[in-house]
Amino acid sequence: MAASSSPSSSSYAAFLAAVVVVISLLASTSSASSRRSLSPAAAAETTNTEFIRTSCSATTYPKLCYNSLAVHATKIQTSAKLLATTALDVTLASAKSTSAAMLKLSRTHGLAPRQSAAMLDCIEELGDSVDQIRQSIGELAGARTSPAEFQMMISDVQTWVSAALTDETTCNDGFAGKEMAGEVKTAVRGRIEKIAHLTSNALALINAYAALHN
Known part of the structure; x- marks a missing residue:
């Protein structure tokens, strides 16, 4: 009686190739199905947040940038102008709330003279920063019909925002030194650093x- 033969190596290889093809087809079908199941709104939201993430990756503090702006993805969409304007809006809101909190804190009892003086100086500097950021937002909102007008506008905005950053840094520096140690210094410097x-x-x-316009 003849012995039964085992599958040849070539037949086994062909079988494995067929399995790989089937698995690939299934994976491709599943991926396509997933893409189709994503609603247009969800797909747009994903595109918008990825635009923000990519843009923020070029900043000095990318995590803070993304976390502060991703919630505004629907408004920003994929507009570099809206992204910059919204970043200024967020900064302005933070500077205004911190300035109000510091004004309230400066009126409390128990502050050392050096702390009180630094607090009042900081409030003034934050006020300047708020004005400069507000000016920048208004300037960005205006229409510019020529390259020269755009360059003049963007130069003004860059100057004002740079000045705001200088004011915030000066405010923070005012709380340096051992004589300023304590909860007040920790609370104030933490908030000022975030604004900066x-x-x-x-x-x-x-x-x-x-x-983008150069």
Whole structure:
């Protein structure tokens, strides 16, 4: 009686190739199905947030940049101008709330004279910063019909935002030194540093927007 033969190596290889093809087809079908299941709104939202993530990656503080702007993805969409403007809006809101909190804190009892003086100086500097950021937002909102007008506008915005960043840094420096140690210094410097970081990010996004027109 003849012995039964085992599959040849070539037949086994062909079988494996067929399995790979089937698995690939199934994976491709599943991926296509997933893309089709994503609604147009969800697909747009994904595109918008990826635009923000990519843009923020070029800033000094990318995580803060993305976290502060991703919630505004629907408004920003994929517009470099809206991204820069929204970054300034977020910075302005943070600067205004911090300035109000510091004004309230400066009126509390128990502050050392050096702390009180630094607080009042900082409030004044933050006020200047708020004005400069507000001016920048208004300037960005205006229409510019010629390259020369655009360059003049963007130069003004860059100057104002840079000045705002300088004011914030000066405010923060006012709380340096051992005599300023304590909860007040920790609370104030933490908030001022966040505003300065937001301003730095906004300036980077403004520069990126300007680069698109060069």
